[in-house]
Structures are given as C-alpha cells and as structure tokens.
Amino acid sequence: MAIKHILKLIFKHKSISLLITLQIAIAVTIVGNTSFISYRTLQNWLIPSHMAEEQIINVYTRVFDKDLDQGALIERDLQNLRALPEVEFASYAANELVLATVNGRNFVHNSLDREKQGERLALFAQTPQGVEALGVKLTHGRTFYDTEYMFTSTGPQAQRASVVVISNTLAQALFPEQNALGQTLFLHTERLPYQVIGIYEDMMLGENAVYNNSWYHSAIIPEAHYGQNSQVNYILKVHTDGSKRTLENIENLLFKEEGRIVKQVEYAARAKKRLWDGRSTFAFIMMGISGIAILVTGVGIIALVSFSISVRTKEIGVLRALGASQNRVLRTLLLENSILAFVGIAVGLFAALWLNQYFVTNLRIQGLIVPWLAAIVAIAVWLLSACAVYIPARKAAKIAPAQVTKTS
Amino acid sequence: MLKMNDISKIYRTDLVETHALSGVNLTVEEGEFIAVTGPSGSGKTTFLNITGLLETFEEGQYFLDGEDVSQLSDKHLSRLRNEKIGFIFQGFNLISDLNLYDNIEVPLIFRGLNKQTRKQRIEESLELVGLGSRANHFPAQLSGGQQQRVAIARALAGKPRFLLADEPTGNLDTMMARQVMALLQEINRQGTTLIMVTHDNELAQRAHRNIQILDGQLSDIAKSQLTDLAV
Ligand SMILES: Nc1ncnc2c1ncn2[C@@H]1O[C@H](COP(=O)(O)OP(=O)(O)OP(=O)(O)O)[C@@H](O)[C@H]1O
Numbered sequence: 001m002a003i004k005h006i007l008k009l010i011f012k013h014k015s016i017s018l019l020i021t022l023q024i025a026i027a028v029t030i031v032g033n034t035s036f037i038s039y040r041t042l043q044n045w046l047i048p049s050h051m052a053e054e055q056i057i058n059v060y061t062r063v064f065d066k067d068l069d070q071g072a073l074i075e076r077d078l079q080n081l082r083a084l085p086e087v088e089f090a091s092y093a094a095n096e097l098v099l100a101t102v103n104g105r106n107f108v109h110n111s112l113d114r115e116k117q118g119e120r121l122a123l124f125a126q127t128p129q130g131v132e133a134l135g136v137k138l139t140h141g142r143t144f145y146d147t148e149y150m151f152t153s154t155g156p157q158a159q160r161a162s163v164v165v166i167s168n169t170l171a172q173a174l175f176p177e178q179n180a181l182g183q184t185l186f187l188h189t190e191r192l193p194y195q196v197i198g199i200y201e202d203m204m205l206g207e208n209a210v211y212n213n214s215w216y217h218s219a220i221i222p223e224a225h226y227g228q229n230s231q232v233n234y235i236l237k238v239h240t241d242g243s244k245r246t247l248e249n250i251e252n253l254l255f256k257e258e259g260r261i262v263k264q265v266e267y268a269a270r271a272k273k274r275l276w277d278g279r280s281t282f283a284f285i286m287m288g289i290s291g292i293a294i295l296v297t298g299v300g301i302i303a304l305v306s307f308s309i310s311v312r313t314k315e316i317g318v319l320r321a322l323g324a325s326q327n328r329v330l331r332t333l334l335l336e337n338s339i340l341a342f343v344g345i346a347v348g349l350f351a352a353l354w355l356n357q358y359f360v361t362n363l364r365i366q367g368l369i370v371p372w373l374a375a376i377v378a379i380a381v382w383l384l385s386a387c388a389v390y391i392p393a394r395k396a397a398k399i400a401p402a403q404v405t406k407t408s
Numbered sequence: 409m410l411k412m413n414d415i416s417k418i419y420r421t422d423l424v425e426t427h428a429l430s431g432v433n434l435t436v437e438e439g440e441f442i443a444v445t446g447p448s449g450s451g452k453t454t455f456l457n458i459t460g461l462l463e464t465f466e467e468g469q470y471f472l473d474g475e476d477v478s479q480l481s482d483k484h485l486s487r488l489r490n491e492k493i494g495f496i497f498q499g500f501n502l503i504s505d506l507n508l509y510d511n512i513e514v515p516l517i518f519r520g521l522n523k524q525t526r527k528q529r530i531e532e533s534l535e536l537v538g539l540g541s542r543a544n545h546f547p548a549q550l551s552g553g554q555q556q557r558v559a560i561a562r563a564l565a566g567k568p569r570f571l572l573a574d575e576p577t578g579n580l581d582t583m584m585a586r587q588v589m590a591l592l593q594e595i596n597r598q599g600t601t602l603i604m605v606t607h608d609n610e611l612a613q614r615a616h617r618n619i620q621i622l623d624g625q626l627s628d629i630a631k632s633q634l635t636d637l638a639v
C-alpha cells in the first residue's frame with residue numbers, strides 16, 4: 001500500500017485517527033513541559049555558588065524571654081563568638097542568612113518610579129564583620145567604614161544606613177549603561193535611598209533570589225535592626241573546613257545564655273543541599289508526571305490501535321492475500337501510525353510552547369524551551385507510539401489470509 | 409506447472425476435526441483450464457486456497473513451478489501470490505474504504521510497478537469488465553454483480569500466469585455470467601492457467617478438464633458425468 005492509500009484510510013477513519021493524534025499531542029505537551037522544567041531546575045545546580053560553603057555558618061536562635069534585652073544579648077553573643085578560636089568573623093544577620101531567607105521578599109529599585117518593577121535580591125543586613133563573614137571579594141570601590149554601621153532596635157527611631165555594596169550582576173541589572181559606583185538605589189517598601197560604594201564578585205547567596213532565578217543578585221547594607229520578632233541570627237566565617245566540632249562548640253557557647261534557644265547551627269553547604277533537595281523533589285515530581293503521561297499514552301495508543309486494527313482485520317487479510325508479506329503489513333501500520341504521530345507531535349510541540357509561555361510568564365516557573373530536549377521528547381514519543389503499535393500490528397500481520405477471504 | 413502429492417488439510421475445532429481435504433493428488437499443466445465442482449462444504453474453497461498459497465496444509469507436498477512451497481518463507485510466499493497468482497474470491501473481498509481504482513492498484517503497488525503502468529493496467533482491466541466509467545466509485549456503491557466484476561478486474565490487472573476463481577459467476581445473472589465466462593476463456597486462451605470453482609454445470613462444460621471434490625476427495629470426472637451432480 002502506498003502512502004496515498006494510507007492517507008485515504010486515515011481520512012476514512014477520522015475519529016479514531018483523531019483520537020490517536022490527540023493522545024500523542026497531549027503526551028508531547030505534558031512530557032515536553034515537565035522535561036523542560038525538570039531539566040532547567042536540575043541544571044541550576046550546576047551554577048557555581050562562588051562561596052566558601054564549608055566555612056560560612058548560619059546560626060538561628062530564638063529568644064523566648066520577652067524581657068531579655070536583645071541588643072545587649074547580641075553584643076554579648078558576638079563578643080563570645082569572636083573569642084572562639086575557630087571563628088574568624090561573626091556578624092548579626094537580620095532576615096537573610098546564606099541560602100536561607102528567614103522571612104520576607106526583597107526588591108531593589110533604580111528609580112522612585114512606582115510603576116517600575118524592581119529586581120529581586122538577597123539583602124544582607126549586617127553588623128561589622130558582615131562583609132568579611134560572607135567572604136565577599138570586592139572588585140570596585142570600598143567596603144564600609146565602622147562609622148557607617150547602624151545597629152538599633154526596630155521601630156520608628158530605627159537608624160538607617162546610607163551606603164550599600166552590591167554584586168556585579170546586580171550592578172549590571174540595575175545600571176546597565178552606567179558605572180554603578182556612586183549611583184543611588186532604593187530599598188525596602190519605603191524606597192529609602194542608598195549609595196553604591198562597592199561592587200563585589202558574584203556569589204550565590206540568597207534562597208529567595210535563587211528561587212526567582214536571580215541567583216547572583218545580592219546586596220549588603222551596614223544596618224541591622226533587632227527586636228522585630230524573637231529571631232536572633234548570625235553569620236559566621238570559620239577557618240575549620242566543615243568541622244562538626246566547630247558547630248558543637250558554637251552551639252554550646254550560645255546555649256549558656258538563658259532565655260533563648262539555639263535552633264540550628266549549620267554550614268552554608270547544608271543550606272544549599274536543603275534548597276537543592278526541595279527543588280529536585282519538584283523536578284522528580286515533574287518526571288513522575290511525565291512517566292504517568294507516557295504510560296497513559298502508551299496504553300491508550302495500544303488500545304486505540306488494537307481497536308482500529310480489529311475493525312480492519314478483514315482488510316488486512318485481503319492485503320495479505322493480494323501479496324502483502326507480514327513485514328509489509330507491519331511496515332504499513334507503523335507508517336500509518338508515524339503519520340499520525342508526526343501530526344500529533346507537531347500539534348503537541350505547539351501546545352507545549354504555548355503552555356510553556358503561560359508557565360513562565362504567569363507562574364514564574366523556570367523552564368524555558370530547550371530545543372534539543374524538545375527533539376528528544378518528540379523522538380521518544382514517536383518511538384513509544386511505534387512500540388505501542390508494534391504489539392497489535394504484529395498480531396494483525398499474523399492473520400492468515402484464508403481466514404478472512406473465505407467468509408463473505 | 410503445479411503438482412500436489414497426497415495433500416491433506418484438517419480443521420480442528422474444540423469439538424470436531426474436519427477433514428477438508430484428504431490425500432489430494434493433482435498435476436496441472438501450463439495453460440490448462442480446469443473446472444472444479446462439488447457440493448457445498450466439500451472442500452472446494454479449501455483446495456483453491458491451498459493452491460493459491462493462502463493456506464497451509466498438514467500433509468503432502470505441493471510444487472509450484474518446481475518449488476516446494478512448504479519450505480518457503482512468508483515473504484517469498486507473499487511474492488509468489490502477488491506475482492504469479494490472481495485470485496477471484498467467492499466473496500469479492502474488495503477493500504470497502506478504497507475506491508475501485510485504488511482497490512485494483514494495491515496489488516500492483518506490491519508488485520512494484522510504476523505509476524504509468526499501473527494506471528494503464530487499471531484502466532484496461534476496468535474497461536474489460538465494463539466498469540471503465542466507475543473508477544472513482546466505492547464498492548458499496550455497486551451491485552453484487554458489479555463488485556464481482558471489480559474483483560475479476562483486480563485479479564486480471566496483475567496479468568497473472570495462474571488464475572484461481574472461486575464461483576466467479578455466482579452473483580451474476582445468466583447474461584452477465586456468460587460474458588464473464590467468455591472473458592475468462594479468452595484469458596485462458598492467451599495462456600493463463602485457470603482453475604475455476606463453479607456450481608454451474610453448463611459453465612463447467614467449457615473447461616478442458618473437470619475435477620470433482622466429494623468430502624475432501626478429489627477426482628477427475630468426464631464431462632458426461634457432470635449433469636448428474638447438479639445441486
Ligand atoms: N477455518 C475453518 N475452520 C473449521 N472448519 C472449516 C474452516 N474452513 C472450512 N472448514 C470446513 O471445511 C469444509 C470445506 O470447506 P470449504 O469452504 O472448502 O467448502 P466449499 O466446498 O468451498 O463450500 P461452498 O461451496 O459452500 O463454498 C467444510 O466442512 C467447512 O465447514
């Protein structure tokens with residue numbers, strides 16, 4: 001049978017052909033998108049963090065005694081921490097720890113224009129030694145003078161700093177045309193002005209920023225407020241690489257203070273892994289959905305093709321009688337299916353493109369189209385449909401010609 | 409051209425074994441015209457199917473042009489069916505989803521003929537059976553007799569050396585039956601070997617040789633005996 005005849009038969013059996021095509025299209029749409037998302041998500045973890053993951057430590061504590069003077073406590077803690085032989089630098093940290101955003105979402109703006117959407121970033125609000133604890137490598141400008149640090153309790157009289165150091169990528173995002181040094185940017189919901197005095201090499205620092213694809217967007221301000229809630233957190237830099245003892249020593253030290261609990265002391269590497277685990281779970285769920293879609297499609301195609309072949313048993317027997325070998329019958333059915341699969345895949349890819357657009361713009365899911373992955377999905381779905389057809393097609397090819405030609 | 413030694417065919421179902429053919433011996437020479445008669449259910453179609461390589465058999469040997477067909481692969485058998493044998497089935501077996509032109513074209517494509525030749529052969533053979541103007545009709549739009557003629561046209565288009573016809577006039581009126589018969593005789597005269605199953609003794613008379621099948625047993629009979637068996 002020539003392609004011409006196959007096409008004629010496809011058009012004769014419109015509804016079943018349409019169903020098979022649709023099934024394939026849906027599979028391509030689902031599998032295409034889930035694989036884009038999974039791939040992009042997993043791929044993010046190849047992005048280097050550029051930081052000393054085994055030397056930076058996040059410390060989370062909680063003050064449950066409401067009468068405790070948090071300001072005095074923090075001063076005491078920092079002094080004690082710095083006195084530990086392992087600790088190089090220690091800084092109080094407000095809402096943002098390394099790869100662990102405690103709360104809030106931070107935006108930065110390059111103008112006061114309320115219409116313009118700002119850039120997401122990891123905003124580190126630190127006390128002295130904050131810059132050193134993060135291990136920031138300055139490329140332009142300077143870091144903070146001691147006098148520039150503001151450390152007060154939250155509230156209307158909270159003092160604000162006036163300077164900021166930002167990462168290289170953020171500098172380019174905010175001031176693409178000019179040198180960012182000396183420029184003013186605006187932070188917090190009140191859009192307070194800060195002058196850029198330094199730019200540092202990119203580091204992957206913020207959890208929230210990473211989630212929003214702005215992994216290298218970060219800034220450090222020399223202002224830290226306490227007392228907003230019960231949380232009191234620190235960022236430390238130690239010179240013992242990944243040592244468990246160090247974590248214990250820190251924990252024991254902080255434990256001595258009454259009226260608060262030490263929630264966690266962890267290396268940045270651990271925070272990164274947690275972030276990674278969460279995201280890979282997401283990727284694996286996506287893969288699971290792909291698997292189910294493939295399974296449903298496979299079973300669906302087998303059922304549909306079995307049906308479409310069962311109504312054509314006689315036809316196939318006649319073809320055999322007229323001189324079609326089993327191989328030719330098999331090839332014809334596979335070719336017929338490939339034509340349907342081709343249309344289905346084309347439709348599916350368009351649908352995937354459209355859905356992808358929707359995901360990326362409306363749900364802020366990362367997963368832009370990966371052309372070679374789309375090609376693999378297309379080939380995989382085609383192979384799957386070919387395998388699904390193979391089973392009923394082989395059975396059909398085995399039909400003895402006399403079996404159907406005898407009955408009228 | 410064809411030689412059968414002791415061919416037997418048994419159909420086994422859960423309850424019964426039907427000996428559709430038992431111990432068939434037959435030699436057919438190139439260019440012969442053989443009419444096969446016998447009562448319903450005696451094994452005529454089974455015999456024709458085995459001859460036409462549509463069915464396998466349990467015992468015996470079958471040589472077609474000197475080749476032992478029981479040894480051949482499916483591919484080889486399919487090619488022989490397509491190239492050497494033309495089959496006119498008892499129930500036309502046209503492909504209902506294709507029009508007449510396409511129906512006749514299918515075996516020609518298997519043969520590997522080019523488009524030009526195919527077109528010419530299709531038109532010729534449709535003309536021959538008087539359906540030249542109906543190429544674009546579908547089988548369901550034709551009467552039983554017309555469908556029968558399409559089946560004949562399909563068998564003839566391939567210009568087979570060996571034509572097997574199972575009741576080719578069964579669905580035709582006397583007039584048409586005679587015309588088709590004349591056509592088959594003409595084709596035989598041009599060299600095609602013809603084996604035809606028929607209930608019509610008058611048509612059977614026109615064959616070179618008559619064979620009768622009774623309960624799966626095959627035997628040559630004289631023309632004078634034909635009338636006695638009219639069913
Ligand atoms: N697939 C089959 N399974 C079981 N029995 C079969 C099968 N095909 C044919 N038979 C039996 O074999 C015998 C011969 O059948 P066949 O079709 O050859 O008869 P026939 O001579 O062509 O009859 P008719 O003149 O009615 O066409 C019959 O008894 C039939 O019931």
Ligand SMILES: [Mg+2]
Nearest residue numbers: 452453498574
């Ligand atoms: Mg019969």
